[in-house]
Amino acid sequence: MSASWWRNAAVYQIYPRSFADSNGDGIGDLEGIISRIPYLVALGVDAVWLSPFYPSALADGGYDVDDYRDVDTRIGTLADFDRMAAALHAAGIRLIIDIVPNHTSNRHEWFQAALAASPGSTERTRYLFRDGSGPGCDEPPSDWVSVFGGSAWQQVPDGQFYLHLFASEQPDLNWNNPDVRDDFLTTLRFWADRGVDGFRVDVAHGLVKDLSETPLPRWDDLDPEASDGSHPFWDRDAVHEIYQEWRRVFDEYDPPLTAVAEAWVPPTRRARYAHPAGLGQAFNFDLLAADFEADTFRTAISQNLALAEQSGSSSTWVLSNHDVVRHATRYGLPARASDATTWPGRDWLASGGVAPALDRAAGLERARAATLLMLALPGSAYLYQGEELGLHEVAEIPAAARQDPTFSRSSGADVGRDGCRVPLPWTTEHPSFGFGPGRSHLPQPEWFAEFAVEVQSERLGSTLSFYQGALALRRTRRASPAIEWVPSDPGVLHFSRGTWHCVTNFTDVPLAGVGGTVLISSQPTDETGTSDGLLPPRCTWWLEVSGN
Numbered sequence: 001m002s003a004s005w006w007r008n009a010a011v012y013q014i015y016p017r018s019f020a021d022s023n024g025d026g027i028g029d030l031e032g033i034i035s036r037i038p039y040l041v042a043l044g045v046d047a048v049w050l051s052p053f054y055p056s057a058l059a060d061g062g063y064d065v066d067d068y069r070d071v072d073t074r075i076g077t078l079a080d081f082d083r084m085a086a087a088l089h090a091a092g093i094r095l096i097i098d099i100v101p102n103h104t105s106n107r108h109e110w111f112q113a114a115l116a117a118s119p120g121s122t123e124r125t126r127y128l129f130r131d132g133s134g135p136g137c138d139e140p141p142s143d144w145v146s147v148f149g150g151s152a153w154q155q156v157p158d159g160q161f162y163l164h165l166f167a168s169e170q171p172d173l174n175w176n177n178p179d180v181r182d183d184f185l186t187t188l189r190f191w192a193d194r195g196v197d198g199f200r201v202d203v204a205h206g207l208v209k210d211l212s213e214t215p216l217p218r219w220d221d222l223d224p225e226a227s228d229g230s231h232p233f234w235d236r237d238a239v240h241e242i243y244q245e246w247r248r249v250f251d252e253y254d255p256p257l258t259a260v261a262e263a264w265v266p267p268t269r270r271a272r273y274a275h276p277a278g279l280g281q282a283f284n285f286d287l288l289a290a291d292f293e294a295d296t297f298r299t300a301i302s303q304n305l306a307l308a309e310q311s312g313s314s315s316t317w318v319l320s321n322h323d324v325v326r327h328a329t330r331y332g333l334p335a336r337a338s339d340a341t342t343w344p345g346r347d348w349l350a351s352g353g354v355a356p357a358l359d360r361a362a363g364l365e366r367a368r369a370a371t372l373l374m375l376a377l378p379g380s381a382y383l384y385q386g387e388e389l390g391l392h393e394v395a396e397i398p399a400a401a402r403q404d405p406t407f408s409r410s411s412g413a414d415v416g417r418d419g420c421r422v423p424l425p426w427t428t429e430h431p432s433f434g435f436g437p438g439r440s441h442l443p444q445p446e447w448f449a450e451f452a453v454e455v456q457s458e459r460l461g462s463t464l465s466f467y468q469g470a471l472a473l474r475r476t477r478r479a480s481p482a483i484e485w486v487p488s489d490p491g492v493l494h495f496s497r498g499t500w501h502c503v504t505n506f507t508d509v510p511l512a513g514v515g516g517t518v519l520i521s522s523q524p525t526d527e528t529g530t531s532d533g534l535l536p537p538r539c540t541w542w543l544e545v546s547g548n
Helices: 030-035 037-043 078-090 109-116 178-192 239-250 267-273 294-311 346-350 360-375 405-409 446-451 453-457 463-475
Strands: 010-014 047-050 094-099 153-155 161-163 198-201 258-261 280-282 316-318 380-384 492-497 500-505 517-521 539-544
Touching: 030 037, 030 078, 037 078, 037 463, 078 094, 094 178, 178 239, 239 258, 239 267, 267 280, 267 294, 294 492, 360 463, 360 500, 360 539, 446 453, 453 463, 463 517
Parallel strands: 010 047, 010 380, 047 094, 094 198, 198 258, 258 280, 316 380
Antiparallel strands: 153 161, 492 500, 500 539, 517 539
8 A cells, every 4th residue: 555645536425424324214324335435336435434433412513522532322333344444445545534632522531520520620631620700600601602502611510611612512622731632542542452443533723722811811812813823722843742742653553644734724734734743734725715706716726736745745626515505505505604614504494495597507516617627737636426427515404303513503694514414315115215225314305316326327427427437537547746827818727737628618618629639528428538628607618639
C-alpha cells in the first residue's frame, strides 16, 4: 500500500445510520455496508469515511459518543466492524473513521463519574466545570452561546456548570488533563490495530480552551474569525501539540495512518492542521461555501492549492457532507439562499421546500458541472453518500420526525441537517426504497423513487453513471502535472494539466467550445469525440488537447 495514497484519493462518506439497513429496524448498520461494497467498487472510490458508529443516545446523530472503543449495538458489533474492514480492504478500498475528541456524551463513564464526584475532584477535571456567576452563583459562568443555540453552559444538581459548545448532552473535554490525552492515544491505536487507515477529526480546532480570564470574556467581544490564536476556545495554537503527539502514533504504523481535520478556521490558519508533523490534511470548505460562480471558484482553487504547497500536504475538495444542504439543491436556489456557512438554504428549508423557488434541473446541472471540475483538481476529493444519485435536500420532513438538536434548541427556527441525512433509495420498492426491510428512521419522499440506484443503473446519462465514468477516468489522470490557468471568456474557468484540459461554463448560455477530444461531459451529450461545438450552459468538459 502506498504511503501517500490519500493525496489524490476519492473518499466516499458513509453516514452509517442512513446508508443500508440489513435487519429492518430502520437504522443502517455495518452488515448493510458490507452488502453494498460491490456498489462502492463499481462507483470507483478509493476509500470510505465512516461517520460515527459508536454507542450513542443520538442526541447529535452519533457525535455524542458513549464509548470510543465499541460499536453501537443497533449498528453492529466489533466483529462486524472487523469483517467490514477486511471486506473493504479485500476490495481495494481504504477505511477512514470519524474520531470525536472535543466532547464525549453525557452518558460516557467519565462524565457519569464526574457527576457523582464533588466539585474540584479528579473526575471533574477531565471536563470543564466552573462555578456559576451572579450573587447566588446560579447564573452561567459566561454568556457564551452553543453552536446549536442556547447557553453553552449546563448546570448540575450541586450548582456547578459544565461547558458544552454543542448540545448539552455533549460535555466538552479538558485537553489539559493527561488522562484525556492518554486515553485518546489508546483509542487511536485500538482502531489502527483493527485495520483503520486513518481518521477524520471532528471539530479539530476546538480541543484546547483557555478559561483563565476572570470574568470570562463577553460573547459579543469574541471574534470567531480571529487569526492569531487568541480565541478562548477556537483554533488555539496549543492544539497542534496534541496533533504532533497523534502524528507520532500514526507513524508507528506501516504505512503511516492518515488524518484530515475538520477545522473551520481562516485559510491562513489551515495549513498548520495539514502540516506533515500534525494531522497531514485539513478540509477546505471554500467550494462548499461558494455560490456557483466562476471568479469565486477560481479564487478558492488558487488559494487552496497555494496553501497545500505551503503545508506540504494536498488539498481536500468537498461540495457536500452530512452538515450542509446538498449542493444540487444549493445551486438550484437563488444565490442569497445558498450560503453554506449558516445552514445553506435556511429560508427554503424553513418553508418546507416551497419558497424560494427551487430550480431542480438547473441545480443538478450545476452540481454535476461543479463535481466534474472538482474531480479534475489535484488533491483528494470527498463525496457524500447520495450525491452520486443527484439527490436533492429533503425539506418536507414533519416536525415530529426531525432529529437534529438544532431544530429543538432553536424552537424550529433552524430546521437543521436532517434533510441531507435521509436514508438512500436503492430500489423503487416500499417501505423504504430498498434501504432495508422496514421503514427508515427518517421519512423518505416519494420522489426518491426516480433517483434510486436500480433506476439509474439502467439509465444512460444518469448521474450515477456520470460519477462512475468520471471516477474511472480520474484514476488514469492522477499523475498529471499541476494546473495552469488558460485565458477564457467571462463566466468560464479553463485549466490544463498537461494535455488534459478542464473547462466549465458557469453561465446560463452556451459558449464557444475548446478544440480537442471530449473525454467526458457533465451533461449527457451527443458529442462523439469532438468539442468544435458549443459548450452548454452549466456544464464542464474534460478534453484531451494535443500540441500542449
